[in-house]
Amino acid sequence: MTLDDLRVFTAVCRTGSLSAAARDLSCTQSAVSQHVKRLERELGLSLLERHTRGVLPTAYGRMLDAAVTEGLGCIDHTLRRLEAAARSGVGSVRVTTGATTVRHFMAAAVVDFRRHFPRASLEFQTETASRGCFDALAAGSVDLAWITLGPAARAVEQRPVVELPWSLAVSAADPLATRTEVSPADLQDARLIGLPENSTARRQLAAWLAESGIRPVFDTSVTDWDTAILLAELGLGRAVVPTLPAWSGPGHPDLRLIPVPGLPALTAGWAVRRWDALSPLALAFAETVERHCGTATLPRHPADGLAPPEPGHR
Structure with missing residues (x-):
């Protein structure tokens, strides 16, 4: 064979x-x-x-x-790591994530990374659920996966990066639009726009609401949070969504994001097969994204021959 x-x-x-x-x-x-x-x-x-x-x-x-x-994934990662070290910053970083992740979490980091590693390329592969990201990691077709953190899949290591409080997205004409916050009880029997049932975020939200005895009706399904918020802004429903800064401010006068402090925050971050098997380029990109998200929890490996940018560089 x-x-x-x-x-x-x-x-x-x-x-x-x-x-x-x-x-x-x-x-x-x-x-x-x-x-x-x-x-x-x-x-x-x-x-x-x-x-x-x-x-x-x-x-x-x-x-x-x-x-x-397991075996081929380790071989692929090791070969890419050796190739990246030999070519001193020339190579690619392959990332799998949701459709709107780059906009909300990686835009500034991508610019920063390309400025420091101009000969490196970035490849983004879009998935609609964490399971697809896990499959891509297991197959060795990507280096990093940005996901909503949940139970770890087999042979995958996860690292939290950012916590996202929940908000209720409604149009300015909605009866709840004047509220300064809403409680899970306000969502009883509410008809909500939500992600597909197989998504980690949707499962976590439903479980947290169920713990409070709340059972909303998800009667509209979309593939990403941006679409859910847009539909809410247009007055086509309500959506319980992570609080995403890009939707706040004067650019969306018909949208209201009302905090739901009674729900635990959603955690997003990285999933990899093994941190110690990442190429220096992939590790540098992960650290750049984390730094721009305001944390620095990933290990640094300057001995790999490709030192990441200093934290003060923007």
């Missing part, structure tokens, strides 16, 4: 389809099938179960997928 056989097999397990794996890998479905068959022939075991809608790994397949994902 070859490393390519193993990479193709994990892609099939991740996508649940031979054809989807072929699209991701830019090869033919027949080639994907041959890689899997070679693994099964050498191991003498069935690794996939074929169904009308795709494939699922067998028990043996799941064992192999877990081991290969």
Whole structure:
């Protein structure tokens, strides 16, 4: 068997389809099938179960997928780290996150990073939920994931960066618009705009409200907080959202963000496979984002040969 056989097999397990794996890998479905068959022939075991809608790994397949994902991810990260050190700041940093994260948390950091590392490139991969970010990390296709922190996935390390208090977004014409704050009890039976049910933030919000005996109705679903706030500003509903500075101020006269102090703050931050396996460039970008978010909790590794910018630089 070859490393390519193993990479193709994990892609099939991740996508649940031979054809989807072929699209991701830019090869033919027949080639994907041959890689899997070679693994099964050498191991003498069935690794996939074929169904009308795709494939699922067998028990043996799941064992192999877990081991290969862990092993190849470590190899990929180490090779990228060595390449970055050898090229002294030339390389790329691959980040997966939600659609509006760069706008709210990384805009200034991206400018700062590019000024200090002009030969480095940044690649952003958009996901709609933390699960997709975890899958990208596990597959080794990204270095860093910016997520809403929740229970850690297997073989993923998380670091909190910023806490986001909750607000109720309503239009200026809403009956609650004149309130200085609202309580969870004010949300009983409220019809809310929310993220999809599989998102970490939506699950956490629903759980916190349920602890207070509050069960709002999420009758409108959107893929990101910005869309939820925009719909609320247009008077198309209410939305319980993290307090995002970009929406505050005179630029949005028809919007009101009313604090909900009774809810625990949402925590956002980084997820990585292993901090000590990050390339110097990826670590420098993570630290730059943290610094611009007002914290400095990540470890620094000047011995890696690529010292990050000093905290006073902007």
